[in-house]
Amino acid sequence: MFQFEIQATCSNTGARCGCFHTPHGPVTTPRFMPVGTLGTVKGVTTSQLAETGAQMVLSNTYHLHLQPGEEIVADAGGLHRFMGWDGPMLTDSGGFQVFSLGDLNRIDDEGVDFRNPRNGSRILLTPERSMQIQMRLGADVAMAFDQCPPYPATENDVAEACRRTHAWLGRCADAHQRDDQALFGIVQGGCFPHLRDLSARTVASFNLPGIAIGGVSVGEPVEEMHQIVRQVTPLLPADRPRYLMGIGTLREMAVAVANGIDMFDCVLPTRLGRHGTALVGGERWNLRNARFRHDHTPLDPNCPCIACRQHTRAYLHHLIRSEELLGLTLLSIHNLTHLIRFTTAMGQAIRDGCFSEDFAPWEPSSRAHHTW
């Protein structure tokens, strides 16, 4: 269980394609993973989600703990049964949301004390508590409880967050006791190379079935993020999947795959969809725009999703202008399909030996644009 088979590697870059085996089926990598915050990818049914090519789906421990609570999910038979998704799932640790959304009272070595935004009650989230909740939720992958410092932060603050993250990882590893659930560690260290180095080596030493790079996509320049990835991936075990948290644009995914990343997640495709924006050919199209009013062609003629196969730009424009729910659903489905197809195409290119030529570096004008 949780074996990661590498099936092909690129001879010119660090890219590899493979298969990560979970109790709910394989995750072929490289792979974009849709985010289903509250046990639902917003506006998308599980059948529609399967049609996007989704394999592993994320859900958020922080949100599910507040509503409906992990006990109800566990009573339902776990998150897969609760939401009706029989494929692989991953839950985050709740840490990122506590730091970014929570009304914090106190952070110390014990954990994080915050107020429940729904009723004002106090909640203490610790590494042990995060593991308990995630074990109750029962996803295939649980993420370690970490401290993600903001950007920018002082070297002292990042060093402190690193120290705590590593101590917490030890406690997570001790507390985590489900054989049918993998625990992934998270590398922190901000934009300080020596801290990233320390964190990568420390997390790698735990010999976990997968490792994530966190503390990215928090406001740092994108080239700084790529520099971190380039530095960190060689320090991680080659035979474990590497997950770059919160990244989901074509160019950044292509560069990251070239640097040895296997898995991605991002709320952007569904959030953009809910705001009437479609991802087409590396661009963002606002479907409210009047230029689509009379355009009776498919949104993206190369895309197999129902928005592109069954409808036109003029119809999608009409739905968005009319604030129809269906418009949000169709654009969310399209955007997810778009990103998942892109990662699938990268995997095929790695197999075919043309990844470095077609995708690295990827630009809207790349030859790859015509191959997926």
Added chain:
Amino acid sequence: MFQFEIQATCSNTGARCGCFHTPHGPVTTPRFMPVGTLGTVKGVTTSQLAETGAQMVLSNTYHLHLQPGEEIVADAGGLHRFMGWDGPMLTDSGGFQVFSLGDLNRIDDEGVDFRNPRNGSRILLTPERSMQIQMRLGADVAMAFDQCPPYPATENDVAEACRRTHAWLGRCADAHQRDDQALFGIVQGGCFPHLRDLSARTVASFNLPGIAIGGVSVGEPVEEMHQIVRQVTPLLPADRPRYLMGIGTLREMAVAVANGIDMFDCVLPTRLGRHGTALVGGERWNLRNARFRHDHTPLDPNCPCIACRQHTRAYLHHLIRSEELLGLTLLSIHNLTHLIRFTTAMGQAIRDGCFSEDFAPWEPSSRAHHTW
């Protein structure tokens, strides 16, 4: 084209089941028809709509004229192509919405002058204009432009609306010139038996492929509505489909079928769904209710829709509590499936010779409750 085959009749009531043939396929009757106001059944994809058992789908001329405008729909190849629905479609005349939603300037024998709520411009809707718009939209069935008086109204006002409706029907019949589109007339007359009698005989004399009973479900007591139906249907040609406008509750549909009605429409199933309410066993369940929080059973174990087959009451409760779009979509799909299954079951009962026993009168405790 537009032939109506009656396949079985009930020997104890006026109920019949049959098949109305349209250029986009058959409509088996009795049948509930979902409403897709703006060229979309709110929150439901066309594939999901087909899975509800929907055959003929309604759309609103008033709304489509304002957004996106019939020219764009016509350029797309008509309403079927525009919205991606290849089954039968029906458009209303725009009259009902002008009277109920419009900012009216003037009503006279020529037509209705109202302000466009989007930009304040003046629009004159006449029988000829309604026909032109509906011919451009290209549904399988167009409805005659009528004047639906409010309830209550004086006998004089209803008589005047009747006179105008009949004159307008003549102009609609003259203006309507699409062989692949049927024109249905509408019987008015309010709650005045002699006016209903006059209207039924007048509309019947036009020898149209179908006839609707309008001016119901406008606030009158439900028994008054049934009295109107009982009076009117014997005056209509037996070999044409009869459509009772705006009705979509189980009991009222069962009584109306017993009185010889074939087709129904109502916005209620989707509107209730968007407000978190499910139709189950003749009741309305508010899924926000805490009693569903721990209920891990299917919403309606007898229902084949995805909400009931793939999810639980606890999950739907969670979605509605979290204001997730998916909750609205799933409940809309369920409610449509519920009403369509009910009308399908009535048809089967008519075929099986047990309609009067099982459905007329229908109550939640009827034996029929267990047969669909």
